[in-house]
Amino acid sequence: MIAPRLEVDLGAVRHNAQHLIALLAPKGIRVIGVTKAVLAWDRLAAVLLSAGASGLGDSRIENLGALRRSGVTAPLTLLRSPMLSQVDSIVRIADVSLNTEPRVLAALSTAAARHQSLHSVVLMVELGDLREGVATTDVVDAAHVVCGLRGLTLAGIGTNLACRSGVVPDQTKMDELSALAEQVELACGLELTTVSGGNSASLGWALSTDDVGRVDELRLGEAILLGVDPLDRRPIEGLRGDAFRVVAEVIEVQTKPTMPWGRLAQTAFGDGPRAVEGAGAGPGKETRRQALVALGRQDVDPEGLTSPAGTTVLGASSDHLVLDVGDHDVTVGDELTFEPDYSAVLRASTSRFVTRVEVVTTSR
Numbered sequence: 001m002i003a004p005r006l007e008v009d010l011g012a013v014r015h016n017a018q019h020l021i022a023l024l025a026p027k028g029i030r031v032i033g034v035t036k037a038v039l040a041w042d043r044l045a046a047v048l049l050s051a052g053a054s055g056l057g058d059s060r061i062e063n064l065g066a067l068r069r070s071g072v073t074a075p076l077t078l079l080r081s082p083m084l085s086q087v088d089s090i091v092r093i094a095d096v097s098l099n100t101e102p103r104v105l106a107a108l109s110t111a112a113a114r115h116q117s118l119h120s121v122v123l124m125v126e127l128g129d130l131r132e133g134v135a136t137t138d139v140v141d142a143a144h145v146v147c148g149l150r151g152l153t154l155a156g157i158g159t160n161l162a163c164r165s166g167v168v169p170d171q172t173k174m175d176e177l178s179a180l181a182e183q184v185e186l187a188c189g190l191e192l193t194t195v196s197g198g199n200s201a202s203l204g205w206a207l208s209t210d211d212v213g214r215v216d217e218l219r220l221g222e223a224i225l226l227g228v229d230p231l232d233r234r235p236i237e238g239l240r241g242d243a244f245r246v247v248a249e250v251i252e253v254q255t256k257p258t259m260p261w262g263r264l265a266q267t268a269f270g271d272g273p274r275a276v277e278g279a280g281a282g283p284g285k286e287t288r289r290q291a292l293v294a295l296g297r298q299d300v301d302p303e304g305l306t307s308p309a310g311t312t313v314l315g316a317s318s319d320h321l322v323l324d325v326g327d328h329d330v331t332v333g334d335e336l337t338f339e340p341d342y343s344a345v346l347r348a349s350t351s352r353f354v355t356r357v358e359v360v361t362t363s364r
């Protein structure tokens with residue numbers, strides 16, 4: 001079969017989406033299904049929507065455009081703050097965008113007016129993770145700015161945590177967001193329809209709290225796709241962790257010295273030169289069985305792979321993965337199956353060299 005490939009079990013994705021949506025709905029929290037890790041694959045997007053997602057979100061306007069072209073009519077949210085150079089396509093394609101910059105808001109307004117459309121804005125608030133967001137002290141001013149711009153409506157406010165710095169979305173942070181929502185409503189005399197409480201990292205809080213406050217939306221990618229909590233990458237109870245796997249082909253199996261020999265400088269990807277203990281002038285006596293797999297940094301994030309039981313990843317370059325295969329029964333031409341994390345799924349989905357294949361997992 002064609003290799004490398006990303007095998008996807010949409011049944012597992014559907015299960016995860018339905019399960020989370022069913023847990024969050026009674027708390028008054030809608031789910032935006034986030035498609036960026038799968039390059040907005042239309043089949044998976046359709047699964048998210050039929051499982052009950054209130055809309056779809058992606059960080060790239062190109063991906064949202066592809067969803068629209070595939071016939072999606074549900075609301076589309078642009079997750080990354082708009083580039084000034086893309087405001088025209090953004091107001092044409094996206095119903096909502098997450099924003100922080102007055103200049104961008106002004107440009108979105110002009111573009112929306114030009115297209116005679118109405119574009120919804122969610123103002124992102126900086127609550128400590130230090131990626132996107134306006135300071136809490138500036139939120140009301142920013143809200144006034146949005147309300148004064150034609151072509152724009154202020155849908156609400158939101159936050160994104162645990163991405164750049166790993167700041168945990170806990171009750172304190174979420175209470176702060178809820179309080180800000182009320183401040184904005186009071187100051188602007190309107191009702192916000194969206195208080196977006198974050199990404200998959202906010203699930204732990206949302207599922208355990210008995211006070212969601214004003215939070216009425218989460219933007220979920222990783223938890224639905226991989227069934228894990230991004231705060232510790234542990235499985236979320238009731239979810240499936242087997243929706244994705246990466247399959248690649250073995251192109252060399254040889255027994256080789258464990259240590260390189262010769263003078264050592266930087267590697268292809270700039271590591272080192274490392275002090276390799278035992279690296280000598282010639283091949284050492286200690287050996288191991290090593291397999292080369294036709295899978296590299298152009299295909300996946302090698303750090304994000306769990307290799308088959310009994311094997312260990314020794315290294316990776318643009319096109320090769322080097323595995324210690326021990327006495328594993330592996331020969332040239334064999335296929336090996338790896339479990340990818342979010343980063344590896346993202347890279348595999350965006351690589352031209354990886355073919356996506358739908359599978360139905362029976363037992364694993």
Ligand SMILES: *Cc1c(COP(=O)(O)O)cnc(C)c1O
Pocket residue numbers: 034036059079080098160198199200201219220221222223230
């Ligand atoms: C990627 C992203 C999400 C989804 O994150 P997951 O961890 O995959 O749930 C949500 N919001 C924003 C702003 C994002 O960039």
